[in-house]
Amino acid sequence: MEGVDHLAHERNKSEFDVDAMKIVWAGSPHAFDVSDRISKLVASDPGFRKDNRSTLSRKELFKNTLRKAAYAWKTIVDLRLSEEEAAKLRFYVDEPAFTDLHWGMFIPAIKGQGTEEQQQKWLPLAYKMQIIGCYAQTELGHGSNVQGLETTATFDPQTDEFIIHSPTLTSSKWWPGGLGKVATHAIAYARLIVGGREHGVNGFIVQLRSLEDHSPLLGITVGDIGMKFGNGAYNTMDNGVLRFDHVRIPRNQMLMRVSQVTCEGKYKQSDVPRQLVYGTMVYVRQTIVADASCALSRAVCIATRYSAVRRQFGSQNGGPETQVIDYKTQQSRLFPLLASAYAFRFIGEWLKWLYADVTQRLQANDFSTLPEAHACTAGLKSLTTTATADGIEECRKLCGGHGYLCSSGLPELFAVYVPACTYEGDNTVLLLQVARFLMKTVSQLGSSKKPVGTIAYMTRVEHLMQCRCGVQRGFAELSVDLVEAAVAHCQLIVVSKFIEKLQQEIPGKGVKQQLEVLCNIYALFLLHKHQGDFLSTGCITPKHAALANDELRSLYSQVRPNAIALVDAFNYTDHYLGSILGCYDGNVYPKLYEAAWKDPLNESVVPDGYHQYIRPLLKQEIRTARL
Numbered sequence: 001m002e003g004v005d006h007l008a009h010e011r012n013k014s015e016f017d018v019d020a021m022k023i024v025w026a027g028s029p030h031a032f033d034v035s036d037r038i039s040k041l042v043a044s045d046p047g048f049r050k051d052n053r054s055t056l057s058r059k060e061l062f063k064n065t066l067r068k069a070a071y072a073w074k075t076i077v078d079l080r081l082s083e084e085e086a087a088k089l090r091f092y093v094d095e096p097a098f099t100d101l102h103w104g105m106f107i108p109a110i111k112g113q114g115t116e117e118q119q120q121k122w123l124p125l126a127y128k129m130q131i132i133g134c135y136a137q138t139e140l141g142h143g144s145n146v147q148g149l150e151t152t153a154t155f156d157p158q159t160d161e162f163i164i165h166s167p168t169l170t171s172s173k174w175w176p177g178g179l180g181k182v183a184t185h186a187i188a189y190a191r192l193i194v195g196g197r198e199h200g201v202n203g204f205i206v207q208l209r210s211l212e213d214h215s216p217l218l219g220i221t222v223g224d225i226g227m228k229f230g231n232g233a234y235n236t237m238d239n240g241v242l243r244f245d246h247v248r249i250p251r252n253q254m255l256m257r258v259s260q261v262t263c264e265g266k267y268k269q270s271d272v273p274r275q276l277v278y279g280t281m282v283y284v285r286q287t288i289v290a291d292a293s294c295a296l297s298r299a300v301c302i303a304t305r306y307s308a309v310r311r312q313f314g315s316q317n318g319g320p321e322t323q324v325i326d327y328k329t330q331q332s333r334l335f336p337l338l339a340s341a342y343a344f345r346f347i348g349e350w351l352k353w354l355y356a357d358v359t360q361r362l363q364a365n366d367f368s369t370l371p372e373a374h375a376c377t378a379g380l381k382s383l384t385t386t387a388t389a390d391g392i393e394e395c396r397k398l399c400g401g402h403g404y405l406c407s408s409g410l411p412e413l414f415a416v417y418v419p420a421c422t423y424e425g426d427n428t429v430l431l432l433q434v435a436r437f438l439m440k441t442v443s444q445l446g447s448s449k450k451p452v453g454t455i456a457y458m459t460r461v462e463h464l465m466q467c468r469c470g471v472q473r474g475f476a477e478l479s480v481d482l483v484e485a486a487v488a489h490c491q492l493i494v495v496s497k498f499i500e501k502l503q504q505e506i507p508g509k510g511v512k513q514q515l516e517v518l519c520n521i522y523a524l525f526l527l528h529k530h531q532g533d534f535l536s537t538g539c540i541t542p543k544h545a546a547l548a549n550d551e552l553r554s555l556y557s558q559v560r561p562n563a564i565a566l567v568d569a570f571n572y573t574d575h576y577l578g579s580i581l582g583c584y585d586g587n588v589y590p591k592l593y594e595a596a597w598k599d600p601l602n603e604s605v606v607p608d609g610y611h612q613y614i615r616p617l618l619k620q621e622i623r624t625a626r627l
């Protein structure tokens, strides 16, 4: 029945202050207030409706996304929302769109790689959305290997311009979000050529379309690259293809914080590491880690609520069947994901701090923590997105057949989320970067340069010193093992930062205790999953392994009465969850049944095509039956 809370009995079991946990999850009372207020604003506005996406054609879907993006912008302006509130509104609108790249990459690239003067010119236009930008780095032939990009930017001292050109088919820009049909400008990454000499890949601001009639400018060929994985899903985004045919831009449109070209055609490299050109990717990788906790917590919220609603087998003397959340197998699949959602939340908080710290240091030309920041953002982006993509799929399976319905919210969540394992850096390529960082650390063991921060523990692995020889030779050969070591390194960071979080003051009855249980589940689940490595290296004995497994089972029992409250703490509206299985009141079956009849296929009792194809078939069968 509507209005009845079918999960009230579960909520009454909670052993901690859920409202206090909501503050912990949000990060602060202020952050909770903004999230709560904006999520409800979006949920209550029919202009942000999203339950019909899977029934729209690509063109209808895209036009609807443009409408929503414009409506969101109007809401932001009319309500005078702050930058924080506006970002939250775009988050709760929950629709991949060109605005993700405008706000998430185009603006950060100008802030990170533009000079003061360039920032003063371009940022006001971008903040007012008087230009719409995209981040055009990847090409048809190269994505991971940035130094392999082929687009050229040749300086012409006669006219004080750069000539941007796509010399080959594979140099076509390919994938940039927002590029296909909307962006008016791009940060295009190209090989800088001055006086016949190459100076590596740099970023250039290039106008693509007229601000009058949106037509592509002279020398620009641009379009969408076509449908992507899953219906609806990421097809609200116009990932594009772009070719330059000797497009001329003023010299001052090369982003010049890292390298400069003077009007005399002199190339200068600032005394900053050339990798600062990659700074935008580092920034987005740290946001992607926080985003992983959001995506995983959505899936876990759906699967946990539905696991408490769903009953299957186990009826005693005609009594109710067993809630599937009470099965140990369901708990052993679901609760580690619940623990991971919280673990990724806290590692995302820490990474945001690390990124802010390294950015502050860069302003003082202190590059000492840049390598660690690169390794942490790359590794944790890889770890959390892989675990989240796998976790969303596991949550779909935890919901049985109904998890496969679009109305469960899980298929679309999976389809939208999985490219996170690829974009902003293929996850294996990024782990190889971490492995390179770890091997460089090993090669420095014994020297005066002591490992600090997230690699401080490596001083205790003296035996690694013997394997310093031939590091380069071994790297390629041992890359599979090194990638596994990189994952283990990142898992250690996640566990240690979860433990550090628990050493902070955490208000609210029972809140810290619940987080301790989740932290232990996260750590012991990893121990269980990788116990072969722990046993073979002598880190634990078989008795330790058995004790850990026993403790894990006990921890699952401790979480069980609190599971619904722990996912309520995410404070997601039914609108944002977009899931009948995960609805707050647990009134699943009537909603599932009602939703089925809304499918366009049920607009007519007899389907289109019956008379043309089926009736003749049936008639023919009747004739055959008579033979």
Ligand SMILES: CCCCCCCCCCCC(=O)SCCNC(=O)CCNC(=O)[C@H](O)C(C)(C)COP(=O)(O)OP(=O)(O)OC[C@H]1O[C@@H](n2cnc3c(N)ncnc32)[C@H](O)[C@@H]1OP(=O)(O)O
Pocket (backbone or CB within 6 Å): 100, 104, 135, 137, 138, 143, 144, 145, 146, 147, 177, 275, 276, 278, 279, 281, 282, 287, 288, 291, 370, 371, 374, 422, 423, 424, 425, 426, 429, 433, 436, 437, 440
């Ligand atoms: C809200 C959520 C949703 C947000 C919504 C998101 C929507 C989707 C957005 C997707 C947007 C994109 O995909 S944008 C495109 C993303 N593309 C990528 O991420 C490309 C990935 N590839 C790369 O980053 C690069 O090619 C590398 C790092 C793999 C290799 O670069 P390289 O220049 O060849 O460097 P390499 O020789 O390996 O290393 C040389 C030295 O540089 C260091 N180094 C390498 N990179 C860095 C770095 N970034 N910062 C510092 N240092 C670095 C190395 O550690 C090494 O140090 P030492 O050992 O010498 O000391």
Ligand SMILES: Cc1cc2nc3c(=O)[nH]c(=O)nc-3n(C[C@H](O)[C@H](O)[C@H](O)COP(=O)(O)OP(=O)(O)OC[C@H]3O[C@@H](n4cnc5c(N)ncnc54)[C@H](O)[C@@H]3O)c2cc1C
Pocket (backbone or CB within 6 Å): 101, 135, 136, 137, 138, 141, 142, 143, 144, 145, 174, 175, 176, 177, 234, 239, 419, 422, 423, 424, 425, 426, 427, 428, 429, 432
């Ligand atoms: C939805 C989506 C949105 C995107 N948005 C943008 C955008 O806005 N702007 C932009 O510029 N780009 C964007 N991209 C492109 C994205 O950044 C690249 O696809 C990504 O960096 C991976 O590069 P790649 O496609 O070249 O993969 P590849 O490197 O070709 O990967 C293919 C395989 O090769 C392996 N591999 C590659 N190199 C090595 C190596 N050295 N050692 C071992 N294995 C290796 C990889 O692990 C992978 O298994 C987007 C991509 C997607 C899917």
